Amino acid sequence: MVNKGSKKTKQAINREILESRILRSAEIIFAEKGFSGASMERIAERANISKQNLIYYFANKDLLYxxxxxxxxxxxxxxxxxxxxxxxxxxxxxxxxxxxxxxxxxxxxxxxxxxxxxxxxxxxxxxxxxxxxxxxxxxxxxxxxxxxxxxxxxxxxxxxxxxxxxxxxxxxxxxxxxxxxxxxxxxxxxxxxxxxxxxxxxxxxxxxxxxxxx
Amino acid sequence: MVNKGSKKTKQAINREILESRILRSAEIIFAEKGFSGASMERIAERANISKQNLIYYFANKDLLYxxxxxxxxxxxxxxxxxxxxxxxxxxxxxxxxxxxxxxxxxxxxxxxxxxxxxxxxxxxxxxxxxxxxxxxxxxxxxxxxxxxxxxxxxxxxxxxxxxxxxxxxxxxxxxxxxxxxxxxxxxxxxxxxxxxxxxxxxxxxxxxxxxxxx
DNA sequence: TTATATTTTTACCAGTTGGTAAACAAAACA
DNA sequence: TGTTTTGTTTACCAACTGGTAAAAATATAA
Known part of the structure; x- marks a missing residue:
């Protein structure tokens, strides 16, 4: 709750950082392997998180793509x-x-x-x-x-x-x-x-x- | 056996026709879906044969690709x-x-x-x-x-x-x-x-x- | 501190897919 | 005709993968 203003919490900041790290990883894997060849597992690996954690941020592969x-x-x-x-x-x-x-x-x-x-x-x-x-x-x-x-x-x-x-x-x-x-x-x-x-x-x-x- | 000459048997001819039909199908599916996205099943389907039959002609996907x-x-x-x-x-x-x-x-x-x-x-x-x-x-x-x-x-x-x-x-x-x-x-x-x-x-x-x- | 919201991990699974094994059918050969 | 080679179908499976469910951990708010 609260936080109607513009200040970003630590969590929000970390979230942004992590999301962009995921997107960069996904970009590379999709570029290399195409949509089907890219696995969520490998994208997660590249971003140094678990696959389930990746899915927490991007609910499914299509969305990430x-x-x-x-x-x-x-x-x-x-x-x-x-x-x-x-x-x-x-x-x-x-x-x-x-x-x-x-x-x-x-x-x-x-x-x-x-x-x-x-x-x-x-x-x-x-x-x-x-x-x-x-x-x-x-x-x-x-x-x-x-x-x-x-x-x-x-x-x-x-x-x-x-x-x-x-x-x-x-x-x-x-x-x-x-x-x-x-x-x-x-x-x-x-x-x-x-x-x-x-x-x-x-x-x-x-x-x-x-x-x-x- | 035999057939050292240049005459092609009916079988050999059919084989050539079928192989090129498979290759044309594979080409289209690979173009559309990339290597990983192309399934042997769909390639076979497009060539009007069964997946196992496709594998008889091209032992595996890498080879076909x-x-x-x-x-x-x-x-x-x-x-x-x-x-x-x-x-x-x-x-x-x-x-x-x-x-x-x-x-x-x-x-x-x-x-x-x-x-x-x-x-x-x-x-x-x-x-x-x-x-x-x-x-x-x-x-x-x-x-x-x-x-x-x-x-x-x-x-x-x-x-x-x-x-x-x-x-x-x-x-x-x-x-x-x-x-x-x-x-x-x-x-x-x-x-x-x-x-x-x-x-x-x-x-x-x-x-x-x-x-x-x- | 306690309650709440967020994040991460653990356990699991159903669907797809490449590929194997072998039975079965059909053609070519002798 | 019987035999062998070639071609096709049926049955099956192990590995991978996207995704779910829920428990555990961590951070934030009151």
Whole structure:
């Protein structure tokens, strides 16, 4: 009882910490094994608690999975809505957009992988969110790019293909990192290598659109 | 006994037909549910045989999974080795390369998805093949692209990023078809829509490289 | 301190699943 | 035709897994 104010009790704080520790563990296990391959036992193990204790915080696996997906999608939408494509300046807009997407791949590699598994599997859980959240945003962005085309700022190509290319390219740095590491002979994509990739991808995309000033 | 020659018995023929029917079923189920989520029961069901009968043809699930991956990777390598990037003519080479990759996405969407699940999950099974088969091919192709750069035919960018972009973009038409269908409001990517995508992707990539003659 | 709410542990189970063993059926061979 | 090889079905099970029930422990409030 009580505690109507804003002060958080020790319990509430610990709860938050533990919940986010669980979510991070779940993210990694789901990314590695997919929904079915991830066991509650292993997720709990990774979070250093018992399986039953995990179930105390997240009543069932579906719920935990949804939370992981929501957190990822939330982070993406937050970051990408901020930058609002500007009608006036394609190059700057695209630079920011690509940079933000690349940073998301770097900062949330596991969430990205869980998302990828989900979509590849037909989006059984995420479909409603894609329709209600992503689609409207997508349609707004399409309009902006169309205005660029009409003003002759960039090449004349259906904007949908343009976005698909950006998404695929940037997300592949999270989703297919394993393949990249094997091919480039690195144990992991280091910080420096990541910013080099960011620059390369940005230039490739600017050229693809014909938005580069050079 | 006997049958040292090349004539195939009815049994052998039926066996081949049934095995490929099983592999097609397995491909679809693995694509949809991932390795762990795919049950032998459901794969058998889809192939219209009993689970035990399935096990008669493929002794265990790991073996079946490996076969599905091998068939896909085999088809890819077959198609892509054929086209051998030509040192002389970047534009034609790239057009063929992109076209081949897009056709693979269209013709083997399920295999592509199984492959994606596998890589995203850390390539536990495919890693050796990536090292022994894909990496050497990759390194040969890198050299060709480098020669283009040195001759000033295309923009100066690390070829690795270039290939990652092509792969990500083309494969996304198989792997993320669900997302694309939701965003473009289509029940499936139709034939016509696919060839439009092929043209768009080709132009985007040619521009990205600065290999377009226009 | 005592009562209450929260958290953790212990014990357990029903459903699913990959796989084995063996009986049974059908085709190919001699 | 009888025999052997190949293919299919039936019966079954051990291991794993998500989840329930409830007891035990710990922290918070009065």
């Amino acid at each position: 949804k939370r992981v997906l929501q957190e990822t999608l939330g982070a993406w939408i937050d970051k990408l809505q901020l930058l609002e494509l500007s009608e006036a300046d394609p190059e700057t807009s695209i630079r920011h957009y690509v940079k933000a997407k690349m940073q998301l791949s770097r900062d949330y590699p596991y969430g990205s992988k869980v998302f990828a598994h989900e979509i590849i599997g037909g989006a059984p859980v995420l479909r409603p969110y894609l329709v209600s959240d992503l689609k409207p945003q997508f349609e707004r962005d399409i309009k902006v790019v169309n205005s660029w085309i009409n003003k002759g700022f960039i090449n004349k190509i259906d904007p949908a293909y343009f976005f698909f290319m950006i998404w695929a390219t940037t997300q592949s740095y999270a989703d297919f990192s394993t393949q990249m590491e094997i091919l480039m002979g690195q144990s992991q994509l280091q910080e420096e290598s990541y910013s080099r990739a960011e620059r390369a991808v940005t230039e490739l995309i600017l050229h693809a659109l014909g938005a580069s000033k050079k | 490996k076969r599905v991956l091998q068939e896909t990777l085999g088809a890819w390598i077959d198609k892509l080795q054929l086209l051998e990037l030509s040192e002389a003519d970047p534009e034609t080479s790239i057009r063929h390369y992109v076209k081949a990759k897009m056709q693979l996405s269209r013709d083997y969407p399920y295999g592509s998805k199984v492959f994606a699940h596998e890589i995203i999950g850390g390539a536990p099974v495919l890693r050796p093949y990536l090292v022994s088969d894909l990496k050497p091919q990759f390194e040969r192709d890198i050299k060709v692209v480098n020669s283009w750069i040195n001759k000033g035919f295309i923009n100066k960018i690390d070829p690795a990023y270039f290939f990652f972009m092509i792969w990500a973009t083309t494969q996304s038409y198989a792997d993320f078809s669900t997302q694309m269908e939701i965003l473009m409001g289509q029940s499936q990517l139709q034939e016509e829509s696919y060839s439009r995508a092929e043209r768009a992707v080709t132009e985007l990539i040619l521009h990205a490289l600065g290999a377009s003659k226009k």
